[in-house]
Amino acid sequence: MATNEPTKPSRRFSQTTRERLASVGRHAVLLTWSFVVLFPLYWIVSMSLKPPREAISLPPDWIFLPTVYNYMQLAQESSFIAAFANSLVMVTASVIIVLLIGVPAAYVLSRYDVPKQRDVLVWILSSRMLPPIAVVIPFFVIFRALNLYDTRMGMVFMYVTINISLVVWVMKAFFDGIPESLEEAAKVDGATQFQAFRRVVLPSAKPGIFSVAIISFIFAWIELLFSLVLTNNRAVTVSMQVYQFIGVRQIEWGLLAAASTAIIVPVLVFVVAVNEYLAAGLSFGVVLKE
Known part of the structure; x- marks a missing residue:
């Protein structure tokens, strides 16, 4: 049933x-x-992309006819263009220098038995432990004594100081993950230690190098406090120059938005240019030791 x-x-x-x-x-x-x-x-x-009046209209206009008026006005601001060029040159130079110093230093700390290596790493990291407001005045006094105040060279040195610990620590982790057997195989084929480093280790560490380059570029590009204290006229940075559009009685919202967008563009271009290595770099995607 x-x-x-x-x-x-x-x-x-x-x-x-x-x-x-x-x-x-x-x-x-x-x-x-x-x-x-x-x-x-x-x-x-x-x-x-809105006309000045529409930029601050409430409620906001979600559908509007885009205009480049604000960017045309911004292009006529010679002080902003000079500050933008200043920042681009100084930040790019600082990234190149910090990589030239930090990457070999990280490799040495990873591959060689450096005396008191742990203390050296902590000392390098200590440069980022103090808040910037605690060290900006000593830097101001030192820069004035060495005639580095309001100079591009001084700001490049400042940016390198800010980013060196980041590069050393992150790149040491990458080099630790690359098998030493790759270098030994290169030496068997007749390569010197430097040739093995340049031809074998560096290509394997490209994701890490591009990642720290991007982060160093961003940290230096958006830095404000040291620029405010250590520059005055010749080495003014773009992050400082944006504030010229914020007046006592009014804020030029259109120009302020255009300047902010212009500041974002170099970072986006840099990220897109090295996007191939960025994902692997941020996830520490290197060859792991066996």
Whole structure:
């Protein structure tokens, strides 16, 4: 005699449903978070493309005819163009110098038995332990004594000081993850220690090098406190020059948004240019030791 038992849903179907719901939930969270993160960027860019009156209109105009008026006005601000060029030259030079110093230093700390190596690493890291406000006045006194105040060379030195600990510590982790057997194989083939470093280790560490280069560029590019205290006229940076659009009685929102967008562009260009190595670098994607 047949019994009317309720049919149970298949376990496979329920598992598939749960996986789909989990996937939808993850995508919803990611989309929401992306919106939260990117909305301020959209707001700045859209404000820079609005006429001055529409830039501060409330409620905001979500649909508008874009204009480059603010960028044309910004291009006529010679002080901003000079500050932008200053920052671009000084920050680029500082990134090159900090890589030339920090990468070999990290390699030596990774491969050789340096006396009191742990103390050396802590000493290098100590340069980032103090808040900038605690060391800016001593730097001001030193810069005045060495005639580095308000000079591009002085700011390059300042940027290198800010980023050197980051480069050494991150790159040491990358070199620790590269097998020494690769260098030994290169030496067997007749390469010197420097040739093995240049031809074998550096190509394997490219993700890390580009990652620390980007981070160093960003840290130096957006730095404000040292620029405010250690510059006055000749070496003014772009982060300082943005404040010229904030007056006592009014704020030029259109020009301010255009200047902010212009500051973001070099970082985006840099990130896009090295995007091939960025993901692997930020996840420490190098060859692991066996």
